[in-house]
Amino acid sequence: MSDDQGYADLGCYGSEFVKTPYLDQMAAEGMRFTQVYAGSPVCAPTRCVLLTGKHSGHITRRDNRTTDDIDKPFMKRKLISLKSADYTFGEMMQAAGYKTGAYGKWGLGNPGTTGTPDQQGFDDFYGYIDQVHAHNYYTDFLMHNTDTIPIPENKNGQKEVYAHDLVADKALQFIQKNQEKPFFLYLPYTTPHGKYEVPDHSLYADQPWEEKIKSYAAMISRMDEDIGELFALLKDLNLDKNTIVFFTSDHGPNPPFLKDLESNKPFRGIKRQVLEGGLRVPMIVRWPEKIKAGTVSDFVWAFWDVMPTLAELAGLEPPKETDGISVVPTLLGQTQQAHEFLYWEYHSPFQQAVRIDNWKGIRLGTAEKIHLFDLTVDLKEQNNVAQEHPDVVAKIAEIMEREHTPNPYWPMQEKARKGAAKILVGMDK
Ligand SMILES: [Ca+2]
Known part of the structure; x- marks a missing residue:
């Protein structure tokens, strides 16, 4: 899952600007959905929906902020954590015998709360637990489970190690390490969320765009390469055919990218809005020999369907409390009952x-x-x-x-x- 990336920021979703050859290939080998919706138009609640299989009227975290501290600066706001009673897809897959790993941006409970990844079903976590910390691509520390791991190369404002690269590597290591067992990898990359910083945007050097826009496009392309590496590893390990991979973005884009990149095309609206541009996201699913290659589906579904879908794929009962439906029939090319409403x-x-x-x-x-x-x-x-x-x-x-x-x-x-x-x-x- 990418972060703050618009529906139209991938070649396979019509972008004439951003280069995403590996995701385009994923779409050519799998199923690409045109009517999938995020759980919410901002980071924390959309993740809460994704992880718990409930829509935003039923979840613990319905906004990035709390209602009583709206006037405080963002860094001083209270962040609501997942509760012990919240049942996540991590817990579901862990209980079913899968090794569970999460790498990247968590954002659903800071250290010392009931909302940390280790308490919500993940055997291993590396990245940013705090969602605001995730804005810093040259941070001098990341979290491994609840431990702080220094990145000395970035001390005193130095910019030597791009933290996204560390996250991408951890995901590959997790697959390597668990190749003999069933595994469930949740990979919420921090790209292309601001700050718009990237080690190299020479891919877009010839474009007439301002720096920020070149960086944003390069962040998506860098993530795309990492996804290419992930698929190459699955092939090397001979896990390719038996591993189901989903790709999506957490919600719609920010305003600076609409004019030059047409990031919300053909919709209106952006992050923080329930217009289509804020909620409609790319969704690609690849499962060789099961999903017909190169299919495009207009079946209407949403983030709260992911957990029941995973349950069916893993041969489990659907979660007891969910607003979602399994979309496995659609993935397999069968017709299925549509949602009555979203x-x-x-x-x-x-x-x-x-x-x-x-x-x-x-x-x-x-x-x-x-x-x-x-x-x-x-x-x-x-x-x-x-x-x-x-x-x-x-x-x-x-x-x-x-x-x-x-x-x-x-x-x-x-x-x-x-x-x-x-x-x-x-x-x-
Ligand atoms: Ca986001």
């Missing part, structure tokens, strides 16, 4: 969204009217047709009430705070 809530500013068939409803605060868009003809969500379809709007309103479980940290808000309106008028136009 639901999202996000808290800064408060937004809810529902998708039913090709209808998408968005509400900014419970006192506001629901806007309704027909994705069949309006992928950019610009033409509000709520007045023409009161029955659909009523159904969506009912889902918005029902799917939000009350939680002291995450109250429904009547009014989205100041600035929210620009989400619907289109801040990126």
Whole structure:
């Protein structure tokens, strides 16, 4: 999983700018999905959804911040940790006898809390436990499980070792080490999230873009090469055919990349918005001889389906509490029951969204009217047709009430705070 990478930032998703030969090859050898949704439009809750198989109305961590400290600087904000009662895909796979490893950005509970990777089903972790720490690509330490491991080369602001490279290597070592056993690798890379720093962006030297944009593109290409190495290793170890690999991004892109890279094409919206551009993500799944090579699927699914899907792939019962469905039939080319609806809530500013068939409803605060868009003809969500379809709007309103479980940290808000309106008028136009 990449971090803050737009739907359209891969060659196989139509990018004319970013070079991703290995992910393009993965898509050519597997199944590429055009209608997969992230759990939330920001980092922490989307990971919470992915790991627990529940949508954002049911999870512990529904925003990067808590509701009571919105005015504090980001570094001083309290971060809500996963609870012991939260059951993750790590715990599920660990209990089923898989060796479990997680490398990269965790962000669901800092050291000393119940939310650390070692307490949430991972035998081995290396990377950034704190999500804000992950913004630093030349950090002078990373975490191994809950131990601090110094990176002396980066002491005193030196930039000798690119931390992403260490994470990518750890993932390969995990596969090497566990090649004789069943293993489950969760690999949340930190690229191409800011800071936009990379050792080398010469691949894009001829582009007329500013530095930041060259770096962002180079970060994606660097990750792509690492994924190429991962596939090469699987082949070397003769694990290629029996290893199922998923690739996705955690949510939509940031504003600086829309103009030059068209990162959210063909949608509107960005990170922090429940518009399609904030939620629609690439999803590629590769499983040689089982998944038909080069397939493109428009089946509609979301991050909360990953855990039940893994359960079926591992021959387990579905998790007891989940909002998801297994998409294994779709992977195998069979037809399957579609979701009745998809639901999202996000808290800064408060937004809810529902998708039913090709209808998408968005509400900014419970006192506001629901806007309704027909994705069949309006992928950019610009033409509000709520007045023409009161029955659909009523159904969506009912889902918005029902799917939000009350939680002291995450109250429904009547009014989205100041600035929210620009989400619907289109801040990126
Ligand atoms: Ca992110």
